[in-house]
Amino acid sequence: MPFRLDNRRALVTGGASGIGEHTVRVLHAAGADVIIADLHQESAQALADDLGERASVLQLDVSNEESVAAAFAQIDSLDYLVNNAGIGHVGSIEECDYTDWKRLFAVNVDGVYLITKAALPKLLASEHGAVVNIGSVAGLVGIKRRFGYCATKGATVMITRQLAADYAGQLRVNCICPGTVDTPFVEAYLEKYHKHEKPEMRKQLNARQPIGRLGKPDEVAHLALYLLSDEAGFAHGSVMCIDGGWTAL
Numbered sequence: 001m002p003f004r005l006d007n008r009r010a011l012v013t014g015g016a017s018g019i020g021e022h023t024v025r026v027l028h029a030a031g032a033d034v035i036i037a038d039l040h041q042e043s044a045q046a047l048a049d050d051l052g053e054r055a056s057v058l059q060l061d062v063s064n065e066e067s068v069a070a071a072f073a074q075i076d077s078l079d080y081l082v083n084n085a086g087i088g089h090v091g092s093i094e095e096c097d098y099t100d101w102k103r104l105f106a107v108n109v110d111g112v113y114l115i116t117k118a119a120l121p122k123l124l125a126s127e128h129g130a131v132v133n134i135g136s137v138a139g140l141v142g143i144k145r146r147f148g149y150c151a152t153k154g155a156t157v158m159i160t161r162q163l164a165a166d167y168a169g170q171l172r173v174n175c176i177c178p179g180t181v182d183t184p185f186v187e188a189y190l191e192k193y194h195k196h197e198k199p200e201m202r203k204q205l206n207a208r209q210p211i212g213r214l215g216k217p218d219e220v221a222h223l224a225l226y227l228l229s230d231e232a233g234f235a236h237g238s239v240m241c242i243d244g245g246w247t248a249l
Contacts (some may be wrong), residue, residue: 002120002121002228008128009078009243010228013062013115014085018183019134020219023224028055032080037062037071037115047131062111064216078122080228083112083156084134088185089148090193096148108152112159114119123171130172130232132224133160137179153177157239163174164237172236173229179243180205181215209244 002086014020015036024047028034035052038044048055060071062085063108086108089100112133123129138146138155146234154189160175180186186205196200206213223242241247 002223004031005225005229007033008080008126009033009035010082011035011037011058011075011078012082013037013060016040016047019178019181019217019220020082020084021047022221023084024045024049025056026218026221026225027080027082027228034223035075035078035167037085040144040217052220054147057122062115065114067109068114072122075122077124077126078119079128079130081107081116081119081123081131081219082134082224083115083131084089084230085111085115086134086148086152088187088189090145091147092145093147102150104148105155109155109159112156116163117158120171123240124167128230129170130228131160131163131174132227133173133175134220135160135175135177135222135239137177137241137246140177140239140241140247144236146185150175150190159204161237161240168236172227172232174232174235174237175239176223176227176237177241177243177247178220179215179241179246181217181220209246210249211244213216215244215246 010032012020012024015024016038022151024034024036028051035056035058036044037058044057058071061067073085081193089104133156134176135156136153138150160173190198
């Protein structure tokens with residue numbers, strides 16, 4: 001059967017919620033042993049318990065070099081990596097404090113660097129080594145009041161392309177750039193910035209995608225499954241939008 005990952009091991013950062021959780025579930029259903037790497041051990045363990053066999057938890061902070069090193073010392077082999085962990089920020093350059101800027105880059109960019117570098121020897125030792133970075137349309141087009149976030153996701157896109165240049169033939173590296181996806185991440189944004197106008201703001205978020213709705217996290221997860229699978233063997237250095245037509249316009 002196509003798109004099977006039997007007898008292979010995948011690690012998903014930020015795997016306890018949102019797109020990460022759905023990616024864990026989809027890869028697990030495809031036969032992979034899945035490592036749920038997340039800062040929040042309780043949520044990750046609940047997901048692992050729900051999945052049962054072939055699911056394990058690795059608590060780590062993607063922005064902390066010592067935490068990443070200690071976590072990867074526990075892993076003997078790895079076939080797939082999904083760099084999904086990330087945080088957001090709303091604000092123009094005037095509204096983005098240096099503390100906000102540094103925190104965004106620590107998680108969204110340094111995290112991709114630290115995790116990928118730690119995983120690299122294990123991925124290169126695998127016959128099936130592949131990386132999927134979760135970027136965003138914010139790394140491809142400018143979005144109002146997303147100064148810092150756009151900068152970090154632009155970096156994610158270029159990290160993908162550069163790794164693809166260095167490791168062609170040894171390791172496949174691709175990037176997924178979602179539009180707005182209906183996840184706890186979006187709900188937290190609405191709660192924080194638009195608590196008293198959620199229905200209206202949700203309408204605006206739906207309308208931002210030309211097809212008229214938010215994306216579903218399992219749609220992104222299934223694209224990740226494709227990119228990791230053998231069927232995507234010719235996909236390398238690709239930056240794939242899944243955005244309801246947003247960047248087409």
